Amino acid sequence: MSSETLLRFFLAIGIIVLGAAVYWFFNQHLLVRAKNNVFTLFKTLPNKPVIVYFTTPDCVPCKTIQRPALDKIKTLLGEKLQVIEIDASERPDLAQRWGVMSVPTTFLLDANGEARYVNNGVARVEKLMEQVQTL
């Protein structure tokens, strides 16, 4: 591999990292929005971790991947976790307030109701478990 190719490789990595950083800041922005709007879902704090799951009836990946993943995690954790499902087509107001732009989108809130993670798109059970365990 020539030095020019190496230089271009690292330049490409740099550009990709920059793009990822922009994406990270966007996710942080979503978490702040979720934090500010958590009381649109709860009157009092849930006192346990919560997954807020935005979906729609016709979303195929929601049915084939996201729903089974959430069912599995609910079975594994039982009462230790609350899952709130929101149909974004029925509640566009909530989707807008939480900054949801596509489905499925899952927010993970800790016991204090603070949004800690957001997954834009499908989040598999392993990833959700990993995130829940840090809450």
Place this chain on the structure above:
Amino acid sequence: MTSQSLQKVDHSALKTNQLIIISLNILAFILNLPILAAFVALMMGIGSALKIPGFGFVYKNLLKPRGWMKPDVLDDNPEPHRFAQFLGFIFMTAGSLSLFLGATILGWGLVWLVVALAALNAFGGFCVGCAVYYWLGRFHLSGFTKQPPAGTFPGMKPKVGVRA
């Protein structure tokens, strides 16, 4: 947003197209291969002419039959996505020509612009070309007749539950 007939659009085919465009363009940049960027432009041009995603055949013949990618069929307008690909083709052609003419910064800049827009679509669900299509439609330009699916921000991937 008025009542209009939407069609079934498989967003997995579009996503495959975007991911291949991203990969090949980055590879073209790393290996300094303007010919590869020109190939991407050519495929996008062929796709635009045939009204299909340029690299959609990879999804149709390889990824979908083997179950490596599942269909994500949504009620949507195909026209804005075709327009978006056509815009990409224009940028890629301009980028490739610039590279062949020695304007490397402009050329790679245009190629990276296509990468960024395709990544925004593939990972963020926002299609800039589609947004431009809907924006032009507001000026009643001929050929830009479709409106975003109800309840969908122009350019965003439909949240479905969408009714024609």
